Amino acid sequence: MEQNKKHIILKTDNLSIGYTSKASKSVIASNINIALKKGELVGVIGANGIGKSTLLRTLTKVQNPLNGRILINDKALSKYAPIELAKVMSLVLTEPIVSKNLSVFELVALGRQPYTNWVGNLSKTDIEIVNQALNQTNISTLKDKKCFELSDGQLQKVMISRALAQDTDLIILDEPTTHLDMYHKAYILKLLQKLANDTGKTILFSSHEIDLAIQLCDTLIVMTETHVVSDQPCNLIEKGTFDTLFPDDLIAFDSVTGSFRVKK
Amino acid sequence: MAETKTYSIAFLVLIVLLILCFFINISLGSISIPNTAIFNSLFGKIDNTSWQHIIMDYRLPKALTAIVVGSGLGISGLMMQTLFRNPLAGPFVLGITSGASLGVAVVTMGASLFGGAMLGVLASKWSIVIAATLGSFLVLLTVLVVSTKVRDTMAILIIGLMFGSISTAVVNVLSYFSSAEELQQYYFWGFGSLGSLSWHELLILFVIYTLGLLLSLTSIKTLNTLLLGENYAKSLGLNIKQSRLLIIIATSLLAGTITAFTGPIAFIGLAIPHMTRQIFNTSNHKILLPAVFLFGAIVMLVCDSISQLPNSDYTLPINAITSLVGAPVVIWLLVRKRKMMF
Known part of the structure; x- marks a missing residue:
């Protein structure tokens, strides 16, 4: 129960992300409804090119959303002056x-x-x-x-x-574990978990380290071709969300170990 | 904080060196004047009016010009290198020199092209200064307008270079049609000269230079933030376009006016920031900016002293000396430290 009462730092309302050019709009993902609570470690996972970076770029105001709203501390992201934003994110x-x-x-x-x-x-x-x-x-x-x-x-x-x-209340990291060896990948993510716990800051990161993210994150945002879900890792495993993450010809998700296995 | 302590000795040394070089610079020249007479003429009256005249109306303004030129070009070079994240950038990447050259080329060599009617008006000292100012100002204005339209800072660098090429091409066309005499006049301007400024001109130069200097002081924090890269800088609340504009304006005020009055002085703007980084071993602009100021002024005074060829009647072009003296120093610093600081 206490979990639900926690203050929500970042919230999106029916957010659509993608790119606009003069002629057309290309939607990368839509209907994104996420809420990041204080002191949570949240991972964004998904296949290459699914729109993780676009989501992060939109949440950090580098590009504008196509539709929907982003609220940080109950204030619309678009209303933040650069210097104000620098103090919350x-x-x-x-x-x-x-x-x-x-x-x-x-x-x-x-x-x-x-x-x-x-x-x-x-x-x-x-x-x-x-x-x-x-x-x-x-x-x-x-x-x-x-x-x-x-x-x-x-x-x-x-x-x-x-x-x-x-x-800041919110720290956003774009693939913080690339270029690192296995030990340091775990080390960095573990450090992030500890920091979220100790400092009460909300930490959002994108990563390809799905097994580590499942073990360490409070919430995972999973991006697939059709939709974006966010939930606790164990709930996502139960719902079988990870089975739809990648094409199923090469690897499969093993719900017992919580990791992907190469098909033999 | 610790940083001020570590560097205060280095700053003290630089200040002493600057004062020393300033007096050495004044004491050297084609006519040897005893040191006591120099002091007397600086701080009071002496009987020998021709010495008084040489020192007050020639050597003193020349030394002051050297300080303005060295520090001004050094600081604009530093700002350009940080803004463009490029160790090869200097004060002139924005096309300032090319613009000024174009202006000067038009007044010195344009006469043949535009007819003899303009001959009398052109080619005077002031017309060269005004033409150089107008030329660099026009090129810069174009670069500024374009820079507010482009997102990528690197694009500005390329655009500056392109304007440089256009100006050079026009100068080439002009020189093709001009007489040997006009060509010579144009080339003399290109050699650079510190010694031709009157007190009146020095005052104008100084006022604009101070303005540019103040602007660059307000950019210290911005420049440090830019060391992280533009995206990080943005995430720290920095307004990139506005800060970029401020830095470019400061650079144009400094480098533009200096070039207009003294001709293009090569090398200083590119090399001084590198030398200072190597010596101070830091990239923090709070330290670098004052250090570049002092170091630029010192190097320029030394170069000017050398170009005077003490006790002879010859004066070498300052532009040649800055490179001849400076380039080996930069090479030596890089080889010795084996690592380029940036």
Whole structure:
């Protein structure tokens, strides 16, 4: 019961996503109704090209929805000024950062930009929050390293730390586990789970690590050709949602282990 | 914070060096003037009026121009490199020099094309400054208008280069039809010159330069945010188009006016930011901007001192010296550190 009373951070109403050009509209997915609650870890999964990125781009206001509404903290996303949005939503993207000559501390501190003065000076509180973000992601020891000295796994932790320092209700990550080995994939997702729990932030990420996502997420948003469902992972397994995720000629979902198996 | 402590010594050294280079620059020249006389003429009156004249009306404005040029071009180069995420960018990628060259080409070589009636009006000092300003301003205005229409910052870089090509082509056509004398005048402008500014001109240059400098100061935070990439910058609440416009305007004010008054000064804008990054080992613009300011001014003063060929009557083109002195330094820095900072 308590779960239902939790504050809803992000909500979509009959959302349709896709692209518009002068001549036509191409709808990628429609009728998306999701609600992300405070402190939840939510994964978006689906096959390549199904529209995960389009969904994230729409939720982060990079592109406009074709139809329907997106509400963040009960306010329409379209009504947010850029600087306001920066205070409720932070991002971890797949693109590499431009300058790897920044130190870890400097990079994480850039997360404080929406709050700092015109020249970007850090106040005492800012520095405290940056240090806290470094601690929460276990990278305090890397503080003075330059970003080019870091491994991919370390760099991903730094980017997550930066998003934490931005101090937003919602953190959205686009495929945070690409380029990482199996251990670090699990490590990053486990870290996200812990952060959602400890900080009460809502964390939404897209991923191809379906087995890990099933084990760690509070809610999964599953995108298939025909519809978008969001529910708790165990409910989705019961409903057989994962069976429709991919074409069934090569792999099949094993509901006992909660993972995909190659057909022999 | 720790960052200010670590760099304060380096800044102190740079400031001392700047003052030192400033006095060395003033003390050198084709006529040797004793140091005491130089101090006296700077801070009071001396009896030798020709020395007084040389120092106050020639060497002092020249040294001040060098500081303005070095710091201004360095800072615009830094801004362009960060904005375009490209270590090869400099103050002139937006077509400023090409625009200015075009303007100057029209007044110096256009006479043959447009007929003798204009000959008297053209080719004076002020007409060259005005033509250069108009030329760079026109090219820049076009780039600005286009830049508000395109989404991708890289497109602006290409557009700037294209305008550069067009200008160069027009200059080529003009030079094909002009006399040797006109060609020479145009080429002399291209050599660059710090020493030809009167106090009056220096004042105008200084006012616009200060404006550009203030604008670049307000862009420090933006530039740091851009180090993450444009999409991250957007997610941090940055208005990309507006910040881009501000940075471009600051650059054009700085590089545009400097080019108009001194001719195109090569190399400084490209190399100073790289040298500063290597020396200070940081990409933080809060440190880089003042450091580039000081370092640019120092390098320009040194280059100018060398171009004077102390104790001789010759003055080498400043444009050649900046590259001759600067390029080996950049190569040395890159080889020594084995890693390009950006």
